[in-house]
Amino acid sequence: MHPKLLSIKDFTYNLPEEKIAFHPLAHRDESKLLIYRDGNIQESTYKNIAEQIPSGSLMIFNNTKVVEARLLFQKPTGGVIEIFCLEPHESYPDITTAMNQVGKVQWLCLIGGASKWKPGMILSLPLQIGGKNFLLEASYIEKRTDCFVIELRWDCPVSFAEVLHYAGHVPLPPYIKRADERADKTRYQTVFAQHEGSVAAPTAGLHFTENILNHLADRNIQTDFVTLHVGVGTFKPVKADIMENHEMHYEWIEVKQSLISSLMQHREAPIVAVGTTSMRTLESLYWLGTKLLHHPNIFDNQLPILTQWECYEIQHQPTLGEALEALLHYMQKNNRDRLLAKTQIIIAPGYNFKVVEGLVTNFHQPASTLLLLVAAFIGNDWKKVYDYALQHNFRFLSYGDGNLLWRYKNN
Known part of the structure; x- marks a missing residue:
């Protein structure tokens, strides 16, 4: 079956609210x-991964950095208007350029x-800096x-990224039904976060510490980084009956030439993506390279883009x-x-994996495109995994x- 014909109703499960983690562990x-x-299923902890x-x-890993994207403005009458900064206006060539603007910027x-x-x-909104x-x-x-297109102006010589840091709030997901707290500034951020631009954390990376990274190195497990700026579209519910009618969100990816060389060297070894965003980036690289092989000059005068369904049609x-x-x-x-591109790829059952062997x-x-990705990776056993987690007190x-x-051999 072509993924376009999948019904999201086949990828849901009952998630009681008490199973949702509203705070991180200590x-x-x-x-x-x-x-x-x-x-087969077994249990461990991240410290032993x-x-x-x-x-x-x-x-x-994805080394994107979450920005404090929620700005709360108070009207003269006392009412509050929240502005949630999604992504820069298309007049900017990339997120980094927009984040570095001083004095004013336009944002969607x-x-x-x-x-x-x-x-x-x-x-x-009053600011206090220094x-x-x-x-x-x-x-x-x-x-x-x-x-909405909003223009933001500020009267101090700092970048927009710094303005958000001083004035904004951590954009916790909508299912974490509480106000952000001071601890969220560090805990809703990976220890290796570097490039500002995400409005949601690459959550698989939240569990990793410097000790784990050192332990990986001791076991001759190589680590490297991609940058995919996670958009609010990651939480976009699937409302269409079949996936053909669901429009996937675009996200910015940035990859060093050295990372692509490292993938070349390890293509016979297991490649493990930490997070769905890392997987989305790695699999997108294959299809962008494939497009270049078919049309060598396709990206000469435009930003490399991978659209939602084209990987199923090549x-x-x-x-x-x-x-x-x-x-x-x-x-x-x-x-x-560095390769800068945008990807709209949807990874769903029927997808033919090209790069990733393991996924953290x-x-x-329930009924999310991220669950579709998991189902594409391990087949119908996603139900077995989620049933086990629900029955054994996973958060x-x-x-x-x-x-x-670990991916099925026939996927």
Whole structure:
């Protein structure tokens, strides 16, 4: 069956609210770890995950950094309007450029209480930076189908990323039904977070510590990083009856040339993606390389983009080495140390995996595209895994426990 014809109703389960983790554990690496391989399940904890990974493997993490994307403006009458910064206006070439803007920036946003924002009204929010008082102002520019264009201005010589750090709130997922707390600034962030741009954490990475990373190195398990800036679309519910009518969200990916070379060197070894975002990035690299092999000049005058369904429609599929070699050639020809692209890929049952052998991930929401990805990876045994987790006191969703899944040989 083509993934377009899948019904989301076949990928749901009952998740009682008491199974959702509303707070993280005191120590990241004490979260429980379910290990699935060839139909068998066992339990461990994250602090022992290195023993579950074969020596010589390559583990890939997402080093995106969550920004404090929620801004709470108070109207003169006392009402609060929330501006949730989704992604930069398309006039900026990438997220990093937009984050580094000083003085003003335009952003695509969701607005809580939009009906209370009258035309011409400029919202203001006091800022205190370095002991000095400044002002952040928001102006309504344009309404679009699913968001608003907002211009933000501030009267201090700092970047927009710094403005968000001082003025914003941590964008906890909607199913964590509480206000953000001071601890969330560090706990809703991986220890290796580096590049600002996400409005949701790559949650599989939240369990890892410096001790775990050192233990992986001691066992000759190589680690490397990709950058995928997680958008709020990761929580977008599937409302369509069949997946053909669900529009997947685009996300920005950034990959170093050295990472692609490392994948080339390890293509015969197990490659383990830490998180669905890392998997989405790695699998997208294969298809971007495949597009280059079919049309060598396709990205010369445009940003490399992978759309939702095209990986299911490409007939002639090269080896992983050939696809990666095409990407390396493209980057070398254009003197680029980093590949910047956008991916809309949806990984669902019927998908033919090209890169990833193992997946570290959290337990996901019912009827979500993330659950579809898990089902694509381990087949119908996703039900077995989730039933076991529910019956054995695993904690679910972003601050919950996780699992290490090994792909079926026939997937």
